Amino acid sequence: MRFRITVITLVVLLCSTFFATGCKKSEVKPVSGLQVVTTLFPLYDFARSIAGDKAQVTMLLPPGVEPHTFEPRPEDMIRISRAGLFIYTNKYMEPWAEKIITGLDSKKLRIVNAGERVAYRAGIVHDEHDGGKKGEDHDHGHKGMDPHIWLDFSNASRMVDAILEGFIAADPGNSDVYRHNTEALKTQLVALDQRYQNGLSTCTTRKLLHGGHYTFGYLAGRYGLEYHALSGISSDAEPSAERMVALVRAIKTSGTKYLFAEELLSPRLTETLAQEAGVGVLMLHGAHNLSRDDQSQGVTFFDLMGRNLERLQKGLQCRVK
Secondary structure (H helix, E strand, O other), X not given: OOOOOOHHHHHHHHHHHHHHOOOOHHHOOOOOOEEEEEOOHHHHHHHHHHHOOOEEEEEOOOXXXXXXXXXXXXXXXXXXXXXXXEEEOOOOOOHHHHHHHHHOOOOOOEEEEOOOOOOOOEOEOOOHHHOOOEOOOOOOOOOOEOOOHHHOHHHHHHHHHHHHHHHHHHOHHHHHHHHHHHHHHHHHHHHHHHHHHHHOOOEOOOEEEEOOOOOOHHHHHHOOOEEEEOOOOOOOXXXXXXXXXXXXXXXXXXXXXXXXXXXXXXXXXXXXXXXXXXXXXXXXXXXXXXXXXXXXXXXXXXXXXXXXXXXHHHHXXXXXX
16 A cells, blocks of 8 residues: 655645535635544544534544555545544554654644553464464554454543543643543443443353454453454454364353354354354444444444443353342
């Protein structure tokens, strides 16, 4: 992918916009308030909660698009360059971000690496008896680190702190509003964490078996679950035949009644493995992005995590208190 956009390309794109509106300056409506551009859905949802009505928050990812292979388009670059605040997850999730921000106008644009202060986990592609090792995830820019940091809600709280600092730096005049909204958001995250602690404390099995890529390691680690995923950190990582056989064996010996699949990704392989093992399939949401339906219904990060908890309780056979 070419990250360097020439001045000519930008001029052509900007001029095409002006020609489409008849090049009349009076028809171009200025956008009021701080303009904030985010990459993934958790950042977007956190940022709009902090912003309230003092800023306009948008997300680069179109609905339903898989973020691991997302590449910004020229028009995305223009959106970022025109914003006052750009928020990305981390260099493992969006390796392209750190390559492009060096060419942006840092005097105008505030940039937030939301994962700068979180505690990272190494990804695991296979179990040790399969010959796998921690940190294996060749290519895809992850360098062995698990980028799904928002699924540990203590990490999510640290991300919110980093986002708040970006808002205050970009728009100090509304800092009191941003701080007030952030406190409310962090209170919600604490309550969500407590719901998970209580809701997953009485499970019959603590094995979280996932027929997809390594998404839920942070969630499992936070709540003491034993997590086994079919493939690596990247969603297009290909599982080996040996790994598929090993996962079916793990399902049969664990006594679980469900194999988990991930929303927004094809469940076909998970369904095949579940049929082979004689178990059902339940969906979990990684919250990277939203479907068009969820977006149109105004679904929030907390809505997605509430659904996940209900399905985890069912799949892990937890007693609901």
